[in-house]
Amino acid sequence: MIELPYLLFLGDAPDPLAAKVAQGIKDWNPDAAVGQLRLPGCNADMKLPEMTIDQAVEAGVKTLVIGVANRGGIISDKWKVVLKEALEKGLDLASGLHNLLRDEPELVALAKANGRSLHDVRIPTVKYPIASGVKRTGKRCLAVGTDCSVGKMYTALAMGKEMEKRGIKSSFRATGQTGILITGGGVPLDAVIADFMAGSIEYLTPDNDADHWDLIEGQGSLFHASYSGVTLALIHGGQPDALVVCHEPTRPHMRGLPDYKVPSIGAVADLALTMAQMVNPDCKVIGISVNTSGMPEAEALAYLKELEAEYKMPAVDPFRTGVGALVDALVA
């Protein structure tokens, strides 16, 4: 686990999109971040107090999180000045960048000298078990998708917020680097060794109270030729009691696969349910979550209504309508 609270490092982000990891933390775990540190030329702003490293230490910060994508795949010298000061003054570092903190000898040496940790959240640090398939206590909900990047993380996080509001016990279980940085822990599933994928999800979602829900972050799609194996390991390791199907209706083809059409919501629901019932015969598909950001409001709402009529279950856009109807269905 990464120690909270965080100082969000926004670096010299050229635009707000470059700082989307910081934005995710700010939006979904606002108590986690007490300040931000920006370099000259930074065009992103989380509206958090601006802090130097000294001020962050003073404010009780434990970890500096790199909340911005780097340009050109390198950790620049300008960034390193800040990262080194953070280590020297007693902060850990956490990063979801492809190039790793642990591959920077200066940072490794300083972390060691100061007894600090370098968290590269793209890389597993746990020796996960082989999945046992044994039924666990507690409830689990998994978001599956018609494609990659259709709002599975967003849906699960939104459901977690709604359940917190209603006083229902739940935990968001991160399986990707942004989710891990938001919550401070999780499994970077795409980087796990094949034989241990399902086991890593069993590890992530252990026995729990009978009325507790794990909201498991989905990955990929059973229909995605590149990543389907990861998705199936999530379903079999997660033993979901409930599935939510996530969809983006304006996409011309599967992400990264120009020759592949996006499957229907119904096809994904049926196949994911078949797979899930192998490990949990009581599993149900409880609703649909659509990213309708590519549609005008009226069209989007009409589309959701059509889906509800066709599939006889709630269909929401977490951003436009909220996920209340999904939580209603979950606890029903």
Added chain:
Amino acid sequence: MIELPYLLFLGDAPDPLAAKVAQGIKDWNPDAAVGQLRLPGCNADMKLPEMTIDQAVEAGVKTLVIGVANRGGIISDKWKVVLKEALEKGLDLASGLHNLLRDEPELVALAKANGRSLHDVRIPTVKYPIASGVKRTGKRCLAVGTDCSVGKMYTALAMGKEMEKRGIKSSFRATGQTGILITGGGVPLDAVIADFMAGSIEYLTPDNDADHWDLIEGQGSLFHASYSGVTLALIHGGQPDALVVCHEPTRPHMRGLPDYKVPSIGAVADLALTMAQMVNPDCKVIGISVNTSGMPEAEALAYLKELEAEYKMPAVDPFRTGVGALVDALVA
């Protein structure tokens, strides 16, 4: 690729089963092994000429293959004497053991000093791509199973032998350590990083002649809670034109999963075909291969006949009946 031919090291194998990797090489790629080297107390015998390291070098051997399982998970001092001599005299080493040659400092130093290679075939050495899903030329046949360890490798190897006999172009494509040692190359799929599983199979089975068949070694089962993701990556990366369903009819439950019943051949055929047709709409299930070693001969043959009547396709036991009927169906 591992350089052929091999000297098979049988060590101090307590029984023939401990030397099953050597037996696999002897049975399926007999030209690959020109001799065997046994230590005192060895109870396995491949009926190959006994050779010292010097004699093996003289006979043109390039690689000493550890064809025996080790006891207690260590590479013993007795073994090391032989392995060191092999490196000093110019042989490479190849091993499918869990504990790695590369973790033995003495072997690493000697390999370096003598310009030799240490092949730990459980560990990928290639940086595999993300799968593209693009259709490839040539034909591919994949063995899928109702469970793990039901004869998928054996079936594919037997089909390769039969096709060689008939003058049909084919290549056995290994995805596990025994298969890799038999053929000298392949992908150790269970050790590949999740995101690259399907890509590793695309890499293993590239474009080929229109009348060439890749016979892809299957792994796991779509119904196996621990390894299903690996199986799905094989199907989506392999783009099979033909599927053979492998089965072992006497198993009380899924291997390693006491709470899971073995699925029916029909359920596996239907689900694997659904998955395969996502990447290759022309894929067909062409036959059934059963390991009937747990049944008396008459019962086994009657069972195969029943399966043929039920599923309207050939059902064979590669050991009892041969796989001619599967190859007939493949080329039909």
